[in-house]
Amino acid sequence: MSVTDLTIILSGIVKLSAPLLFAGLGEYTAERAGTLNISIEAMMLTGAYCGMVGASATGSAVLGLPIGIGGGLAVAIVHANFSHRLAANTFVVGLTLNALALGLTDYLFTSFQLSSHSITAAKVPLLSHIPVLGPALFDVSWPVYFLFGLVPAVWWALQRSQWGLEVRACGENPHAADATGITVNRRRRQALYVCGMLSGLGGAFLSLGIVGQFNQGMTAGIGYVVIAAVIFGGWTLWGTVLGCVLFGTADAMGLVLPALGHQLNPQLLLALPYLAALAAMVFLAKSYRAPRALARPFSRGLA
Amino acid sequence: MSRGPALLHPRLSREPPHPPLLEPSPRSKAARLVLLYIVSILVALVITAILVIVVGGSPMSVFSAIYRGSMDGGGSLGQTLDASIPVVIVALGTLIAVRAGMFNIGQTGQLTMGATAGAFIALNIDAPGPVLVVLALLGATAAGAVWAGVAAGLRIWRRIDVVISTLLLNYVALQLLAYTVSKQSLLQEPTPPGGEAGGLPQSALLPGSARLPHPGQYPSFGVSIGVVVAIGLVVMLGVLLSRSRWGTQVRMVGCNPTASRRFGVKVAAVAGGALLISGALAGLAGGVMLTGSVYRVQAGFDNNFGNDGLLAALVVRDQPWALLPVAFFFGVIRTGGNFLLSTGVPDYLSQVLEGLLVLAAVFPPVYLERREWARRLRSARSAVMRSAT
Numbered sequence: 001m002s003v004t005d006l007t008i009i010l011s012g013i014v015k016l017s018a019p020l021l022f023a024g025l026g027e028y029t030a031e032r033a034g035t036l037n038i039s040i041e042a043m044m045l046t047g048a049y050c051g052m053v054g055a056s057a058t059g060s061a062v063l064g065l066p067i068g069i070g071g072g073l074a075v076a077i078v079h080a081n082f083s084h085r086l087a088a089n090t091f092v093v094g095l096t097l098n099a100l101a102l103g104l105t106d107y108l109f110t111s112f113q114l115s116s117h118s119i120t121a122a123k124v125p126l127l128s129h130i131p132v133l134g135p136a137l138f139d140v141s142w143p144v145y146f147l148f149g150l151v152p153a154v155w156w157a158l159q160r161s162q163w164g165l166e167v168r169a170c171g172e173n174p175h176a177a178d179a180t181g182i183t184v185n186r187r188r189r190q191a192l193y194v195c196g197m198l199s200g201l202g203g204a205f206l207s208l209g210i211v212g213q214f215n216q217g218m219t220a221g222i223g224y225v226v227i228a229a230v231i232f233g234g235w236t237l238w239g240t241v242l243g244c245v246l247f248g249t250a251d252a253m254g255l256v257l258p259a260l261g262h263q264l265n266p267q268l269l270l271a272l273p274y275l276a277a278l279a280a281m282v283f284l285a286k287s288y289r290a291p292r293a294l295a296r297p298f299s300r301g302l303a
Numbered sequence: 304m305s306r307g308p309a310l311l312h313p314r315l316s317r318e319p320p321h322p323p324l325l326e327p328s329p330r331s332k333a334a335r336l337v338l339l340y341i342v343s344i345l346v347a348l349v350i351t352a353i354l355v356i357v358v359g360g361s362p363m364s365v366f367s368a369i370y371r372g373s374m375d376g377g378g379s380l381g382q383t384l385d386a387s388i389p390v391v392i393v394a395l396g397t398l399i400a401v402r403a404g405m406f407n408i409g410q411t412g413q414l415t416m417g418a419t420a421g422a423f424i425a426l427n428i429d430a431p432g433p434v435l436v437v438l439a440l441l442g443a444t445a446a447g448a449v450w451a452g453v454a455a456g457l458r459i460w461r462r463i464d465v466v467i468s469t470l471l472l473n474y475v476a477l478q479l480l481a482y483t484v485s486k487q488s489l490l491q492e493p494t495p496p497g498g499e500a501g502g503l504p505q506s507a508l509l510p511g512s513a514r515l516p517h518p519g520q521y522p523s524f525g526v527s528i529g530v531v532v533a534i535g536l537v538v539m540l541g542v543l544l545s546r547s548r549w550g551t552q553v554r555m556v557g558c559n560p561t562a563s564r565r566f567g568v569k570v571a572a573v574a575g576g577a578l579l580i581s582g583a584l585a586g587l588a589g590g591v592m593l594t595g596s597v598y599r600v601q602a603g604f605d606n607n608f609g610n611d612g613l614l615a616a617l618v619v620r621d622q623p624w625a626l627l628p629v630a631f632f633f634g635v636i637r638t639g640g641n642f643l644l645s646t647g648v649p650d651y652l653s654q655v656l657e658g659l660l661v662l663a664a665v666f667p668p669v670y671l672e673r674r675e676w677a678r679r680l681r682s683a684r685s686a687v688m689r690s691a692t
Contacts, residue, residue, distance in 0.1 A: 036466060082662070086669040091408055091466075092617040095610055096661045103654025104354075110649045111358040224474060231467060267485070271478035274471040281463050295406070295466050299676065 017248025047203025072200015393612025417586025447586015
C-alpha cells in the first residue's frame with residue numbers, strides 16, 4: 001500500500017466520519033437527557049434537504065449550512081413538543097417523523113429542481129503539509145474544522161456547566177431532578193433542540209460538503225449508525241466519538257478496499273455498527289450503563 | 304387519589320374544607336376527545352391539500368384517487384385488506400409486549416427473519432401444498448420468536464434494555480436477509496442458463512403449492528386467507544387478554560413488576576413470553592406477506608410493514624379491537640397511494656399523508672391528558688394556597 005493510498009483512505013475516513021460525529025454529538029446530548037432519539041434520521045435528512053434548498057435559493061453553499069441547521073431544529077421542535085410537553089410516546093413520534101421526513105423530502109425533491117452546490121475545501125497553512133495526515137485532516141471541506149471546537153464544547157456543556165449537570169440529572173433520575181426544582185421536560189426539550197441543530201448540521205454537511213447535491217433518502221440509515229455509536233460508546237462522549245470514527249472507518253473501508261482489490265463481505269460491514277454496539281453491551285456490561293431514565297417519559301406525580 | 308386539600312392537616316386550615324373538584328362528566332370528556340380527533344385529522348388533511356396545491360395538483364382529485372384506489376370496487380378493496388393483514392398481526396403482538404412492559408421496536412427485524420425462514424422452508428422442502436404452506440408459516444413464526452428471543456435473553460442475562468437490543472437487531476436482520484439472497488448456496492434464485500453470472504439479489508418465486516389460497520376469486524375480489532388468520536388472532540388474543548388469567552398477569556407485570564412478583568406471578572416468564580409472542584406474530588406477518596402476496600424475499604422485503612404495525616399498536620394504545628379499523632386505514636393509504644401517479648402528484652405524498660395522520664391520531668388523547676393534569680395541579684395548588692393563608 002503506497003503513501004497516496006493511505007492518504008486516500010484517511011481522507012475517506014475523515015469525510016465519512018464527520019457527519020456521524022456532528023450528529024453523534026447531538027444524539028449523545030439527547031440521550032444523556034433521557035431521550036432515545038430515533039428521529040435523528042429525520043433530522044439529518046431534513047438538514048441535508050434544507051441545506052441544499054438554502055444553497056439553491058441564496059446561491060451560496062455557506063448560507064445553506066445555517067438553513068440546514070434550521071431544518072434539523074424544526075424536526076426537533078416537533079419531536080420535543082410531542083414527547084416532552086404532551087408525553088406522547090417518543091418512538092411513535094420518532095418513527096413517524098422519519099417516515100414523514102423521507103416522504104416529504106422525496107415529494108418536494110421530485111417536484112422542484114435543486115441546483116448543485118458544494119462547500120470548498122480549505123487548507124490549513126502549515127499543518128496541511130504534514131505527510132499522509134496533513135492532506136487528509138487539514139485540506140478538507142471547512143465545516144470539518146468545526147468539530148475541533150464542537151467536541152470540547154459539548155464536553156464542557158455537559159460535564160462542566162450547570163446546564164449539563166441538570167440535563168444529565170434528567171436522564172438519570174428525573175423525579176429527583178424535579179424535586180430540586182429543575183423543569184425536567186424543559187431540559188429534555190432543550191437537549192433535543194441541541195441534537196436537532198447538530199444533526200441538521202451533519203445532514204447539511206453530508207449534502208453540501210461531501211456529495212455536492214441532494215439525493216432521495218441520502219442519509220440511508222446513517223442516523224441509526226449514530227444511535228449505535230452512542231450505545232457502542234457506552235453513553236460517554238469519548239466513546240461516542242470513538243464509535244463514530246470507527247463506524248466511519250468501516251464505511252470508508254467498504255468503499256476503498258474493493259477498489260484496492262480486497263474482497264469484503266458488504267453485508268457484514270453494514271451490520272458491523274449494530275453488532276459492535278450489541279457486543280460492547282454484552283461483554284463490557286459492567287462499565288456500560290445507559291442513563292437510567294433513558295426512553296422513559298417523565299410526568300410529575302400529584303400528591 | 305388524594306387531592307390538594309389533604310396536603311395540610313384540617314386543623315391548620317382556617318378556611319372551611321375545599322369543595323370537591325369539578326370533574327368533567329365522562330360524556331363531555333368523550334365528546335371533547337371525538338371533537339379533537341376530527342379537528343386534528345382535518346388539520347392533517349389540510350396540510351396535505353396545501354402540499355398538493357404547492358406542486359400544482361388538485362387536492363380533490365388526489366383524495367378521490369386514494370378512495371378509488373383503495374375502496375372502490377372489489378379488486379381494490381381486496382388489495383387494501385391484503386395490505387392491512389400484516390399490520391394487524393404485527394400490531395397485535397406489539398400490543399401484548401407493550402402491555403407487559405416490554406417495549407419491542409424490533410418488528411422490522413422479526414418480520415424479516417420470519418419471511419427469510421419461511422422462504423427457506425417453502426423453497427427447499429418437498430411437501431404437498433397445504434402442508435408446505437403451514438410449515439412455512441410455522442417456520443416464519445418460530446424465526447420471529449427466536450429473533451425476539453435474542454432480545455429477551457439479553458434482557459434477562461445481561462440486563463440490556465429491550466428497546467435498545469430490538470432496535471439494533473433490526474439492522475442485523477436486514478443485512479442477514481441481504482446476505483442470504485446474495486448467495487446461490489442459500490436463497491438467491493438460480494441464474495437462468497445463459498444468464499449473467501451473479502444475478503439479482505432476490506430469492507426464486509415460491510412454487511404455487513407454497514402460496515396461501517385466495518378464496519373467493521370472484522370476478523374482481525381476491526383476498527388471501529390471511530384475513531381470516533388476522534381476524535381470528537385479534538378475536539382470540541383480545542379475549543385472552545381481557546378474560547384470562549394470563550391476560551391479567553400480562554397487565555400486572557406491565558404495571559408493576561415488583562408487586563406482581565409478590566403476588567406470585569413469574570415476572571420473567573410472563574414478560575419474556577409476551578416479547579416472544581410479539582416476535583412470533585411479527586414473524587408470522589412476514590410469512591403471511593411471503594406466502595400471500597409477495598412470493599419471494601429480497602432486500603427491502605419488509606416494505607415498512609413492521610414499522611406500520613408498531614405505529615398502529617401505539618396509536619390504538621390499549622384497545623385490541625381498534626386495531627382492525629386502524630390497520631384498514633393504513634391499508635387504504637398504502638393501496639390508495641398507488642393511484643396517486645394518475646393525478647400527476649408524486650406518490651411519495653401517501654407517505655406524508657400517513658405520517659401526518661399518525662401524528663393527528665396521537666395528538667388528541669395526550670393533549671387531553673396533559674390538560675387534565677394541568678387542571679388538577681392548578682386546583683391542588685390553589686387549595687394549598689387558600690388553606691395556608
